[in-house]
Amino acid sequence: MRVGSPQHRDLFCRTFIETHVAFEPEHLPWPELDEVNLRRLRAFPFWRYARSIEQRAGRMVTAFAHTVEDPVIRAAVALQGTEETRHGRLMEHAIERYGIDAPPLTIADAPVSPEEFAIFGFGECTDSFVGFGAIALAKQKKILPADLLDVFDGVMYEEARHIVFFINWWRYEEARAGRGSFGTHALKALGYHARAAMGTITGATDLPPMPALDDPELSEIVKGVTPVMFLQAALAENRRMLARLDPELIKPVIMPTIATALLIGIRMLPPRSALRQAQGDKGDKGDDGAAQRDGGDEARDAA
Template sequence: MNEQTLERFDVVELVPGFRPPPQAAGTPTGAALADASRRARAWSSDVQDELKPGTDLHRREVCRMFRDTFNPYRPAVLDWPRLDAATLQRIVSLPIWDIAVQTEGKARLRMAAYARTLGDADMREALALNAWEENRHKEVLSNMVRAYGIRLAPEAAYEYPDDPEWAYLVTGYSECIDSFFAFGLFEAARRSGLFPPELVETFEPVMQEECRHILLFANWAAWHRARLPWWRRIRFELKVLAVWAFLGWERIGLARSIDAEGNAQAQDNNFTVSGARSVTDGAIKVRELLALCLAENERRFSGYEARLLRPTAMPRLARLALRCMRKDG
């Protein structure tokens, strides 16, 4: 399958044995939505033993967490609120939609490709569900841009990765970086009042789902490396370092893209600063944004079992940056 270019994504075909989770028919009620949201953001293990990475118990509880916190919202029935002209223009002009849609398209395939290679049934099922949820994120974005008339660049066909593990590592660590900033930006947008509360709440399940995704990734990485013999672990750690170098290079450079009219344009992959200005009307400083990202990162993870590992790289870097910054910005 390495040479295959996929025109249609179907995780059931890509990952043998995977079955999508059941979802209720019809439009969910307010009570059902509230209950699903509560279950998606809080989970505790009932086992008393240590959840040591690499053990069967750790793997079992990580995968159980991911199953138990599944949120059965359906993109097709999300209610997109009507926007006034100024808010609509603000949404349309955000410099994120092309990258967001294409990122979800890549992520779903890369996760499914790596899940396909796993011999452990529990972890294979969890990563396949992760891929299914990434496809659902793409559906949410597609429905939103359709609802608000946002023009996107044509999507290139998604190619099956030659090295599924590398592709999964790139996607997983990239989500750890992007989600850390997205948590803060999302809260900044909510506080700014520039967007209707109904629109913010519509995206809330997607944001919390990203928290679950990187929680799964952090624990998969610890479980995977702990099970490797020392000679394979050295190779794995070198691959992880190469992934971080690749992501660092990607985020300080400019990516070439095609706009809605088919014209080449420069697009900054690191849109955190420009995104912050867009969602707050320029009213937030870098120091304030980093502090907000840290607070939101902590809040979103706070409901999950404390013995499960969290992504640590971005919080550590943010704390270091805050210590180096002057308090007056």
């Protein structure tokens, strides 16, 4: 299959539409939570951001679908808009059901154009990778009950479908416009990732700062998570999620590549014992960099 061909378009649009699951958020198997788990769930500070960001994504993607000329692509983008809007309703339902204090936030709508959809899509690639790691670790560490995390697993699978649809749409449009080889695509994709991150940072200046995690027991568990644990969990979950989609489709590679490079870098750090030895050799003269390196070694030692 040639990227940019009608067969490519049909495959990425058809796969996306055929893997859509019809459901209403309030009918999902939400578990009853005991006091400990309710307290933990309510302590996470991201609820109001997650709901508002999903609602904005629903409006933006739905509006973009109306501008797409190709009817096959338009139907798939419109379906993604429906799913993002449903994510917003799902967050709202979880907030109400579990009595989470998360007043709505007002976030300005993103402009609508193929360029903005590309920035949004690469931003989703980053957010999904981080989400994969977070949910997988929450399961591993039993931070929240597995049946609750299974509900959010369904949301993350939809995000996996979104990013695979997006990356194929982007490469399809690039190929049709006669732009780029593999090297230039990778560089361009990195540029979009950076613009998406900048958008998140500058957009965040309009928003109140996210409060710290307000639960000492939960803070202790989260503090015990090293960068290596997080990167490994995110990479494994990313592999598992993307393997569920047609192997012929292009898969996002920037975030897994960065995560793998970070893991290799952390593993190349000298072991903590070697640093202590080096510090001992220098005598007790003090070293501002030691604490920073210890952090890296903890991460490495956990590998």
